[in-house]
Amino acid sequence: MIKVNKLIHKLREKINICNYKYYVLNKPAITDQQYDLLLLKLEKLERYIPLEKKQKSPTQNINDSLLKHYKQIAHKTPMLSLQNTFNSQFLYKQFICLYKKYINYKNFFCCELKFDGVAINLLYINGHLIHGLTRGNGYIGEDITHNISLIKDIPIKLKGNNIPQTLEVRGEIFITKKNFYYINQNFLMQKKKFCNTRSAVVGLLRMRNINNYANLLSFFCYGVGFANRNIACYHTTLLKQCKTYGLPISSNIISCTTLQEIIQFYDFFKTNRHKLSYDIDGIVIKINDIFLQKQIGCNSRAPKWAIAYKFPSQEKSTILKQIFFQTGRTGIITPIAYFKSIKISGVKICYATLYNINEIYRLDLKIGDIITIQRCGNVIPKIIHVVKSKRTKQHSNKIIIPQFCPSCNAKIINNNNLLYCSASFSCKAQFKEYLKHFISRNAINIKYVGKQLIYRLVEKNIISNVMDLFALNKKQLRLLNLGETTIQKILLSLYAKHKVYLHNFLFALGIKNMGIVTSKNIADHFVTLENFLKTDKYHLLKINGIGLKTISYICSFLKKKDNIQYINLLRQKIDIIYLNITQ
Ligand code: IVH
Numbered sequence: 375m376i377k378v379n380k381l382i383h384k385l386r387e388k389i390n391i392c393n394y395k396y397y398v399l400n401k402p403a404i405t406d407q408q409y410d411l412l413l414l415k416l417e418k419l420e421r422y423i424p425l426e427k428k429q430k431s432p433t434q435n436i437n438d439s440l441l442k443h444y445k446q447i448a449h450k451t452p453m454l455s456l457q458n459t460f461n462s463q464f465l466y467k468q469f470i471c472l473y474k475k476y477i478n479y480k481n482f483f484c485c486e487l488k489f490d491g492v493a494i495n496l497l498y499i500n501g502h503l504i505h506g507l508t509r510g511n512g513y514i515g516e517d518i519t520h521n522i523s524l525i526k527d528i529p530i531k532l533k534g535n536n537i538p539q540t541l542e543v544r545g546e547i548f549i550t551k552k553n554f555y556y557i558n559q560n561f562l563m564q565k566k567k568f569c570n571t572r573s574a575v576v577g578l579l580r581m582r583n584i585n586n587y588a589n590l591l592s593f594f595c596y597g598v599g600f601a602n603r604n605i606a607c608y609h610t611t612l613l614k615q616c617k618t619y620g621l622p623i624s625s626n627i628i629s630c631t632t633l634q635e636i637i638q639f640y641d642f643f644k645t646n647r648h649k650l651s652y653d654i655d656g657i658v659i660k661i662n663d664i665f666l667q668k669q670i671g672c673n674s675r676a677p678k679w680a681i682a683y684k685f686p687s688q689e690k691s692t693i694l695k696q697i698f699f700q701t702g703r704t705g706i707i708t709p710i711a712y713f714k715s716i717k718i719s720g721v722k723i724c725y726a727t728l729y730n731i732n733e734i735y736r737l738d739l740k741i742g743d744i745i746t747i748q749r750c751g752n753v754i755p756k757i758i759h760v761v762k763s764k765r766t767k768q769h770s771n772k773i774i775i776p777q778f779c780p781s782c783n784a785k786i787i788n789n790n791n792l793l794y795c796s797a798s799f800s801c802k803a804q805f806k807e808y809l810k811h812f813i814s815r816n817a818i819n820i821k822y823v824g825k826q827l828i829y830r831l832v833e834k835n836i837i838s839n840v841m842d843l844f845a846l847n848k849k850q851l852r853l854l855n856l857g858e859t860t861i862q863k864i865l866l867s868l869y870a871k872h873k874v875y876l877h878n879f880l881f882a883l884g885i886k887n888m889g890i891v892t893s894k895n896i897a898d899h900f901v902t903l904e905n906f907l908k909t910d911k912y913h914l915l916k917i918n919g920i921g922l923k924t925i926s927y928i929c930s931f932l933k934k935k936d937n938i939q940y941i942n943l944l945r946q947k948i949d950i951i952y953l954n955i956t957q
Contacts (some may be wrong), residue, residue, distance in 0.1 A: 378419060382431075385416040389432040405748065405758070407687040410458045433675065444508075444516035449495055450542050450600035453509040455675050456488075456658065456682040462637055469659065469681045470633050481629035484609045484662045485639045488682050489594055489624075490653040491548030492575045494522060498541045501532040501619075508579070521579055522547065524588030533620040542599030543621060549574050550651045553590040558754075569754065571653045582918060587891070592652065595621040608662045629662055636683075644685050648721060656684035689748045689758060692716045694741055697734070697773050699793070701781045703807035704886050707793035709734060709773075711745070711757055718749045726755040731775055732791045738762075740770040779803070799839065806832045808884050812840060816890045817882035818874055818948065822860070822867045830854050840940070844868055844947045872948045876903060879950050883941070885931045887924040895920065903950055907932065907941070 389412055395403040404412075417433050459465045476482050495515055497504040506522035507515030522528055525547065532541075549557070554571045557578075568574040578584055578591060595616045598605065606612040613623045628639055640657050647654055661667055661679040670679045696712040709731060715724040726747060728734055737760055739745070744761040777786055779795035781803030787794040799805040809828045813820040823843075831837045836850050846868060851861045874882070877897035881890050888896075899917045900906040909932070914925045931937050 382416065382419050382423075385412060385419070386431055389413060389416060393432060405687045405689070407460065407684065410460070410684065414458070444518060446510065446514045447505060447507055447517050448514050449507060449510075449512075450497070450540070452512050452672075453493060453495055453515065453544070453599065454512060454672055454677055456680055457676045457678075458656075458682045458684055460684055460686065462633070462640075462683075465636070465659075465681065465683050466633060470636075472678075473661070479663075480631050481608075481610075481662055483630050483636060484660045485628050485630060485636055486596060486658045486660070487624055487626050487643060487650075487654045488656040488658045488684070489546040489548050489596075490570075490572050490655045491546040492572065492579060494518075494545055494547050494593070495599060496522075496528065496543040496545070498532055498537070498543065500539055501537045503528070503530050518579055521581070521584045521588065524584060525591045525593055526589055527591075527593035527622045529620040534618055537619055538601040538603050538605060540600065540602040542601070543595050543616065544597040544599050545593055545595040545621070547575055547579065547591055547593050548572075548652050549578070549591055551653065552651065557587075557590060569756070581891075585894075593622060594624050596623070596658070604664075607664055609660050609664060609667070610662060612664065640683055647685070654685075656682050658682050687748065688718050689746050690716045690718055691744055691746050691761060694739065694743045694745050694757075696741060697728070697739070699776050699780045701779055701795045701801060701803035701807075703804060703811055703884060705795045705798070705801070705804055707776075707779065707786060707795060711739075713745060713747070716747060718747065718755070721749070723747070723749070723755045726757050728757065730792055733757075734773055734775075735791075739773060740765065741773060742766075742769040742771055802832055805838070809837075809840065809843065811884050812882050817878055818872050819878070820867055820872065822863045827854070827864070841943055841947075873951055874948060875951050875953065876901075876906075879903065879944075879948065880906065882944075883931070883937075885924075886927040887921070888928065892920055892924060897953075902952055903941075903945075907938070 389409075392403050392409055392412070413433060416431070420428050420431060420433055457468065459468050473482065493509045495507045495509070497507075503519070503523060505517055505519040506528070507517055510516050523530060549571050551571065554568070554574050557574055558568055568577055575591065578587055581587070584591075595613065597609070598612060598616070606615050608629070610627060610629045613627060617623050626643070628635075630636060630639070636657075636659055643650075643654065643657060659681050661670065667677070667679040670677075672678060693714045694711055695714060698710045698712060699707050700710050701707050709728040711726045711728055713724055713726070715722050717723075728737075728739075737745075737757060739757070739760060742765075744764040746758045746761065747755050748758045749755050775788075775793075778784065779786055779797065779801055782795065782797050782801035784795055784797035784801060787796050795801050795804060797804070799808065806829055809832065810825050812818055813823050813828065831843075831846075831850075831854070834853060836853065837843050837846070846865065848861055848865065851864060856864075875897070877890070877894040880897055880903075881888065881893040895917050896906060896914075900909065909928075911925055911929055914920060914928060
């Protein structure tokens with residue numbers, strides 16, 4: 375017994391640490407599947423101990439505190455979690471067989487997709503949105519009404535004239551894979567990259583004000599918490615009714631009768647999930663009859679009438695062939711792992727970023743190692759761990775950390791294991807990446823000038839600074855073997871006076887840490903470029919959401935004469951559009 379108690383204690387501690395890393399730090403320490411297995415193990419061990427002795431156990435609470443500093447409001451009905459299963463045998467034992475006596479009831483089950491986002495509770499009174507709450511601790515949620523009311527999929531007012539007076543709508547806020555890619559590419563600086571779609575949703579919802587970025591988020595309704603009257607007899611018809619109120623529901627919902635049909639639905643989406651525009655991590659099986667759902671009821675954590683049947687985590691093993699070092703726009707040098715190509719959920723991959731050399735040390739990587747790769751959020755490949763037991767002396771080689779920039783050969787500066795190229799735009803890699811940033815949609819947005827063209831122009835030494843780009847001529851472009859019409863289009867686009875908003879102009883300067891969100895906050899605060907150029911540390915401190923590091927990068931950028939000269943040159947080619955100027 376003492377042994378079991380010790381094990382329970384250890385498991386609880388481990389799970390609490392994982393919860394902290396997942397919910398508070400937003401940096402998961404283990405995969406969802408590993409987490410669910412730990413929880414399942416603990417649940418099994420705790421089965422025979424009395425309830426009062428497990429009140430503080432992670433098996434009893436549903437902590438989803440994402441946004442602790444927001445106003446707290448109680449849910450009308452608790453927002454519970456879901457019990458999980460990972461294989462069809464357990465699905466049968468844990469769930470299906472409990473309902474054996476209903477085996478012949480047609481459409482007894484309902485199958486839905488399990489969206490990988492953030493749960494939300496929307497309260498409508500007389501059809502008007504009153505508030506939107508996160509799950510919080512399951513009983514009290516955090517009020518994020520302001521942010522969620524900007525999401526296009528969430529109606530401020532419901533449609534139709536048969537709406538219950540009080541209606542609590544339950545659903546998931548998620549981000550499409552395309553928007554996830556977009557946000558990681560354009561919105562946030564390298565260091566803040568989100569590792570999966572769920573953490574991107576949390577990141578956006580955490581913003582004090584998501585303003586223009588709310589249109590990157592989507593919403594699906596998957597149920598109702600409280601309604602002052604019955605809406606429907608079946609879960610499937612309830613969702614259809616919600617649709618008539620203007621609430622979006624997924625088109626992938628089925629009602630079914632047998633375990634085989636459930637497995638068929640599961641298998642189909644396990645194979646085809648990569649074709650969906652958003653991430654899912656499994657399916658949810660619910661009992662369709664709402665009256666029966668109420669009879670079956672819930673335990674403290676989850677309803678007994680529903681279960682999540684999760685997909686296995688997308689991990690595969692392969693051989694690490696090489697580590698490349700890549701110089702980025704701001705001179706940061708990132709190690710990139712190159713491995714024998716593997717297919718994960720239908721997509722062939724052979725590269726994964728390692729962020730910085732600490733990651734090499736943390737994983738204790740060696741060339742030739744067998745490594746496990748996971749596609750986080752179905753998008754970014756990541757090395758999860760090294761299979762050390764398969765390491766052999768003759769096949770494993772130490773990774774050599776470079777002393778000189780792989781692009782320009784300048785000396786590398788090592789600042790606490792962050793590697794920087796000491797050259798600036800004389801380093802072709804840095805210059806190429808800066809130009810790519812400069813022409814991008816959130817910066818100057820120059821049509822017909824793309825990444826490939828930029829790379830070729832720099833590689834062939836045709837341009838070596840931004841002004842050279844604006845001064846390009848036919849003769850130079852012909853060196854790239856481009857067609858005459860293409861050349862014409864590029865030149866017309868480059869010679870036209872570019873009109874950009876101040877925040878896009880500021881973003882185009884490529885100041886370290888200054889993403890589009892910070893640029894927008896700064897532009898809103900200063901209104902004109904002149905005001906910004908005159909600024910100092912104390913002024914910048916007054917702006918919401920700018921950290922001390924970013925402030926110091928801005929100040930040192932503005933101190934350099936070359937940068938001011940560059941801005942003045944740019945202004946000959948670019949017209950800045952000012953918002954909010956009273957003339
Ligand atoms: S029903 C009372 N249906 O999964 C049961 N949940 O792991 C309420 N989720 O917090 C949940 N897709 O945010 C339900 N089709 C779906 C879902 C779904 C995603 C989330 C939900 C919940 C989590 C539990």
